[in-house]
Amino acid sequence: MKKIFGITGLLIVVCIITALASESFLSGYNLENLVRRTALFGIISIGVAFVIVTGGIDLSIGSVVCLVGCGLPWMLKTYHLPLPVALAVVAAVSVGIGLLHGLIITKLRIQPFVVTLCGLMMYRGITRGFTRDQTFGFGSNYDGLRVLSTGNIPLPFIKGFAIPAPWITLLVVAVLAAIFLNRTIWGRYLFALGRNEEAARYSGINTDRMVILAYVISSTLAGLGGVLFVLDVNSAQPVDFGNVYELYAIAAAVLGGCSLRGGEGSIIGVIVGAALMQVLRNMIMLTTTRTNIEFAIIGAVILLGVIADELVKRYAVRRRAAKALAAGQS
Amino acid sequence: MKKIFGITGLLIVVCIITALASESFLSGYNLENLVRRTALFGIISIGVAFVIVTGGIDLSIGSVVCLVGCGLPWMLKTYHLPLPVALAVVAAVSVGIGLLHGLIITKLRIQPFVVTLCGLMMYRGITRGFTRDQTFGFGSNYDGLRVLSTGNIPLPFIKGFAIPAPWITLLVVAVLAAIFLNRTIWGRYLFALGRNEEAARYSGINTDRMVILAYVISSTLAGLGGVLFVLDVNSAQPVDFGNVYELYAIAAAVLGGCSLRGGEGSIIGVIVGAALMQVLRNMIMLTTTRTNIEFAIIGAVILLGVIADELVKRYAVRRRAAKALAAGQS
């Protein structure tokens, strides 16, 4: 909990500043948009958090988003597959990718960075191959399905703001993920092996199986994210769909308290991290006209936020030590 | 040496296959192009190898290439700075960036991934800001300087192939880097702290200073790379110049035997890794017409290569153990 204190504070500060600078920020419409985007990115970030907890990394997320996001409408349009079949294929592919990564990483002991970097290159390349670089979308069909991403669930008594449907998905995913990580034996195993794989193995834990599981969760959630992204945007071009989303996801996870050294992480933190990224982008859009320096500002705010967090923590430690010293001397 | 055996084998195999499939592969013109590209990417890969040896990572390389590559012609064109001054500014900025990264990472103990990810966002954003998203190049001026990237040094007795100038730069950088890493005490310190920073500190190594040095080397070489890239291409767009080059550089370093866990790496390996990436792309261009699946093929070849390497190593270990056993029993 203490870990995500700083980042939550930063999020609140950014929100307050933006709300003061632009009255549109707190409009229901804007909040809906923000919540929807946070939900979409939050889902893929939760996935990568599992991998990061094991001390690994998944660079293939953006490409899985691309493969799934382009593949789903491609299947529907080119082969006229029934929707449930197409969704099943998409799910199987996502799970299969995670399985493949996990197996190569654990059984062949190849560095996760290398395996998933190759994945990053391959899945986008394959997508470009089978789509022949064409853009695919749903047109005006499948509106029923698209409600998953674009729908809003009205709140009783509250006007002007309805909960975007992806938020519900995020909530379900997040609650399950948090229970899994913090309350079950498997979550405990992930934390243990992320910090000290040998210790976990010597305790009789099947560490390989747990690592594979983490990669499966990551790519499955990336696949889910891919579906939701394409349902939201309704158009996917293989060359750039989901490009660098892995960086956004990893950044959100790391901001939210996951350590890339493994063994640390919290689901709420990840969601806060994802929200911070989206609010920052929104802030820049709403308050300035120089939107091309967007990333300069995001980068600087994150860096300063992380630094401030660290300094505050240090100050607290020093104060506690000084207190202890004073107590000893008196 | 044994570490880079596999990757060198892979490079040779890919070269032979390409040469058999396309007679143009061994033409002087093509070899010159290949050598030039390898040199350019080799330089930035050597830089990141230093950071990887310390167990860190530098994601900002592509953005530094962008900042420098766009900044140099921008200064020359907008402020008509004398060339030496502009080059000095570029060098100072590159060194300064590395210093900044190193200081934040060591003194504030913030994860390298986070610091350099913020760098990745910031430097490109800043470049887009000051160039106002305009493209900059040298036009037909500064041809003297451009020789650094585009020049060819003819060989005595050999016709049809001349050594591209960047190769000389690479050679100088590589020899210095290899000497530094393998023959000086500081190189040894980098390896030691990459494996066990605490033990290195207990042994009287100023680990902070060494880590800072590694980041300075990385961003300085990224800056040098940026200058050479823009001299080569003669045009730089802030939005995509140098985009994802950090991934190419890291991939080359890792292929060449650097472990992201730190403490391992070889300069020759890094160059072989960089060459492999370039030859693969060249192979695809020369031998197929489906160039859009380029990355699918590169990813697959690298993955299969790394897997084959691992399996061969395992087989060798098993054979040696079996031999030892046999010797013991007899």
Added chain:
Amino acid sequence: DRKNSGQSGSGKKKIAYVTNGVASFWTIAAAGVKAGGEKFGVDAETLMPVEGISDQKRMIEDLLTRGVDGIAVSPIDPANQTDLLNIAAKRAKLITHDSDAPESERLMYIGMDNYKAGRMCGDLVREALPKGGSVMIFIGRLEQDNSKRRRQGVIDAILGRPENPANFDPPGEVLEANGYKILGTLTDQFDRAKGKANAEDTLAKHPDVSCMVGLFGYNPPLLLEALGQANKLGQVKVVAFDEDDATLAGIVKGTVHGTVVQNPYMYGFKSVEILAEITKGNASVIPATKFIDIPARQIRQANVEEFWADLKSKLGTK
């Protein structure tokens, strides 16, 4: 060593068509290239660089290595690519398409004037907003020459300025003249989620925006998505560029006022035709102006059906 064998097994001439990126616009052009290749008996191939200008350079170099007889290029930064284009012109027959490089030794240029097309688009905006109003412009990138000119054409036409293609208004500035107000230009670097977010944020920031202009082919569909979700379809005018299916469907439905279409199919087809002739030694196809104009057209509800049917037949889709 400069053996441009250039002969494939079949003895056909080899022609390469290099774009400036990957987009559905270029997949239409690729269809034209393919059709041209079949019709004129040459091996014609389309290549799309992914990583901008350095990637384009690499592709051209490797094409020269492979040995092609003719290349058509859409240079990303013509002013600074002269060297590369001249090398290409020495080793193969070189023409430019979509975007010209007049200083290079290219044989000719096939394309249209982006500034003029932009003005046509601006005229559509004035048509859609006869009483004036506020306009936001959406585009993938601004650094390419063609996108700069296209955007400038839109702005100049809306504000009723005289023709001046060399003009450049910084993207962050608010421009105003005779009842029209241009709120700004937003780029998305081809990230569609970002493109859609741009539209949404615009609706949040300027709830009273009267017209949205999408200048890259994928922009208008994203505008329609955002408007649809905000229940503002029809309320905010949309003016488009290029012929995405969703755009054309929008024109049919009336949610898009109109679009300006280039003729990418013809770019591809014509490039192959010209190069086929030149490589066979017939240089007379090059006009004295060294320019073949493939003009842009405005598509409105009145002519959309006919245009769409024609497009589908060319692409071989139903």
Added chain:
Amino acid sequence: MSAPLLEVRKFTKSFPGVRALRGVSFTLSRGEVLAVIGENGAGKSTLMKILAGVQRQDGGELFLEGECIEIRSVHDALARGIALIHQELNLADNLDVAANIFLGREPHCAGIIDARRLRREARQFLDAVGLDIDPSVLVRTLPIGKQQLVEIAKALSTNARVLIMDEPTSSLSSHEAENLFAVIRDLRKRGVSIVYISHRLGEVKELADRVTVLRDGENAGELAHEEIDHARMVKFMVGRDLSQFYPHQPHTPGALALEVRALRTPANPQHEVSFSVRAGEIVGIAGLVGAGRTELVETIFGVTPALGGSIRIGGVEMVPQSPLDAIAAGLALVPEDRKQQGIVLGMSVRENVSLASLRRDQRHGFLNRSREAQLSAQMIADLRIKTPHDGQAAQFLSGGNQQKVVLGKWLALEPRVLLLDEPTRGIDVGAKQEIYRLMEELAGRGVAIVFVSSEMEEILGMSDRTLVMHEGRIAGELQRTELSEESVLHLATGTHSRATLS
């Protein structure tokens, strides 16, 4: 008598370049404490890792209750009731104590951990090993000695039939060790069989029902209960007699080499610590686990800069801010935690030995490779480091040999003041004596030596003067004449306090 509970027949195991086991056999009966002893690198840990399912043997058979079995994994071993306390700590230090104790065996319902039961049961096993800490504190915050006790609690909690302990007391003081012995005796009474590995032969004599000795991966001999004595054990291990175990001679102390005045360490800022050491003097620091000894020497060495006070080294006042400062002033520290702070596991023996002296031996920044090779050859010979060659990666050495490598690194530096924190942890008798001899020799040459030790015999045998720490301060100082087990324990447990003699 029925078949033994466990029987190992002709185990063999090879690693590249090393034949660790060459046909080892032994048996273990129900309710028996079997001590396995042997020199460093004899193959003890390898043998036990095979039994625990961490490694697989190349050849040989294993019988459990007369049935020939194969152990395929740690899980398998645990399921058959075999648990191992590893020589090195293996804890996930990001988790709390309770989580570590039950890692892999958490009480759960459909996967959901029963946190309350977990903590309750953890408490029980912590009590058993005499560790009075909250089960929900993070392992990371515990000193290494307490972490060792957590490991023991963890092994106890498996309720194994066969409990293997690989040097469980190596970082415990006699006080905690006594506690452990009581636990072991209790387990034995309940029919649990225990394999006990230790280099502390006094413990072996006290505990063991039987002793099996390994040498170079082979059985070197076996001693029944009544035969167990120090001389016999040593003879089997080393192959010859070792006379006069502690080569202590009185020194004539020279000038003040290290003076510590009113030093405040970050871990115990409320206490001031003062003491001094003369050149040629050997000063021992005794105390219980967590008494603050490690913190004290680390602060002197500049690892964690002092909060106050002064340090004079050779008459020059300087408070080291980093180990680099301390080394420059002529200090050296053999740290307590060799895996974390002592050794670079992936580097070779040679590179480890030379690491601290590279700066001294450099030639304008370039490595002096011949000097490096010479140093490592010398240390391998002096300390009898068992390694196929000096290019072997340290991670493939046995625990005791790793410790020797760390010692070698600091001896190579030829310091003026040598700080040793548990220097003989896990080192066999032969090498121990070698180290004691080296300490004597260094002292004779005027080096001031401060050594922290939890081994009472070592303190009694080696120190000219002993400082005893208790809860972060120096509870008293004992001259050699006053030194006895009782006097040290009195001060260390705080049952008796006496003024510091200065």
